[in-house]
Amino acid sequence: MNSGNFFTKPPGMEGSLEFAMNPCKVLIGSAIRQKPAILKEFLQSLMELDRTNLQTDYFFIDNNDYQESAKLLREFRMEGSTVFLGAANPTEAYRCTEETHYWNDRLIWQIAAFKDHILKFALDNNYSHVFLVDSDLVLHPLTLKQLLSSGKDIISEIFWTEWAPGTGELPQVWITGQYSFHLGGNSMPEEEKQRQAAQVIAQLKVPGIYEVGGLGACTLISAKAIAKGISYRRISNVDYWGEDRHFCIRAAVLGFGLYVDTHYPAFHIYRESLLPKVAEYKRSIKLAKKKRRENRQIKRENWQRKSSGNKLTLSMIVRNEADRYLARVLAHARQYIDEAVIIDDASIDNTADICREILQGIPLTLITQKRSTFSTEYRLRKKQWRETVKTNPDWILILDADEMFEDKVVAEMPKLINQTEFDYYAFRLYDFWDEEHYREDKFWQAHKVYRPFLVRYIPGFVYKWLETPQHCGRFPCNITELKGALSPLRVKHFGWANPQDREKKYKRYLKFDPQGVYGIKEQYESILDPAPNLVRWEE
Structure with missing residues (x-):
């Protein structure tokens, strides 16, 4: 069916896409309260991002309990980039266990304020985009360029998380409501909800770019969207939990579509026990890169790509x-x-x-x-x-x-x-x-x-x-x-x-x-x- 919608794969955005655009000045931002071992992997993945022909600076808000984590941020350097470091002392207990992460309203809206501070800084200092990333993610090196190539004002790179042990992995994007994967409202038969949800989950595992109803945690935002009023602050008459929901509702009201890219999924270190799998994730990236390189070098006798005379x-x-x-x-x-x-x-x-x-x-x-x-x-x-x-x-x-x-x-x-x-x-x-x-x-x-x-x-x-x-x-x-x-x-x-x-x-x-x-x-x-x-x- 020749149409784009929430579920149908919109083919043609896969693979290594080049894009023509004015030079990008990107502010990579993160509000950080993170265990040192996880933070180290996050910062390493930032250093490994492909930034060719891009100007990137960094803005970290240090909200750490751990002195070692604060030290990692102070020592972070990238050649050709400026690293801005803000500090905010923790005011609430924040606990992460192997089962889940424990949030309350005060923590959530503090994070929202941190994110909005980064957005304002980017707008005031003429950045073309902000890339807001949670500090427990390991990014694929091509993530930033892929998101920029989409031309979207608001787009996230997908990642998958088992939010509770034994429940199966789900993405950080959704279609409707608080965290639903179906259209049609609550009156829809449960069987149909489950069928649609299964279809959405399966489709999001296919490389592409998809319009969704909600997203977060690994999001590229254009200066255009920020200038129009995009923010994470609470909407007073909305009781959805989490600053990302309020961000997404505001985006929809302002006329901005929300998109997710699924070509280069990030790895989410949601619990410390997942740290050993970071190496496995990076090996898979190297294997995929090798495969792409081999495909680009495919030749046979008397054949080569031509710059003229193509039929x-x-x-x-x-x-x-x-x-x-x-x-x-x-x-x-x-x-x-x-x-x-x-x-x-x-x-x-x-x-x-x-x-x-x-x-x-x-x-x-x-x-x-x-x-x-x-x-x-x-x-x-x-x-x-x-x-x-x-x-x-x-x-x-x-x-x-x-x-x-x-x-x-x-x-x-x-x-x-x-x-x-x-x-x-x-x-x-x-x-x-x-x-x-x-x-x-x-x-x-x-x-x-x-x-x-x-x-x-x-x-x-x-x-x-x-x-x-x-x-x-x-x-x-x-x-x-x-x-x-x-x-x-x-x-x-x-x-x-x-x-x-x-x-x-x-x-x-x-x-x-x-x-x-x-x-x-x-x-x-x-x-x-x-x-x-x-x-x-x-x-």
């Missing part, structure tokens, strides 16, 4: 598209593609004839199937990939028959493919509800995330697929192990642009996924909303 192959699956958008999509695409591979999935109209007619003069491989196989989409997608690879493409662009780039793609596409640094590009997709408007609401936010449409084909790379009957993805699921980039080019999706198509798709999703196993049932129902929120398209 772009359009790959599509079509079915009964003659009276819809196919002719328009192909006419637009032929302006910038070099070849096309199209699978006609058992059309009973003249779809195949339109493909031949519009693409006349462009090399075309047209494969017609007598029986539709879309009900097992991953098999159809794997066949599409195999047939496209047979044509020896340099780059593969996969579009649906109702998707079309904005016009500037004609000039920009050669720049994207004729380079040797990036192996895939991610774009934003806009769900049009008529010819001039796209839809934007709780369930329809595809344009707020990036997803891959364009991939360099690398001989020798072992491509892997998500083998689910529906929503398997148009590309192999491991392409994001390669190095990708975000493109400002936008994709227009007309699949929902007329009422008849919406009705057909609604019935199709209910037929193939009646329980909402591969998507969200509430989103399926929203397809027929008689008065959706629409936004006018601007070229």
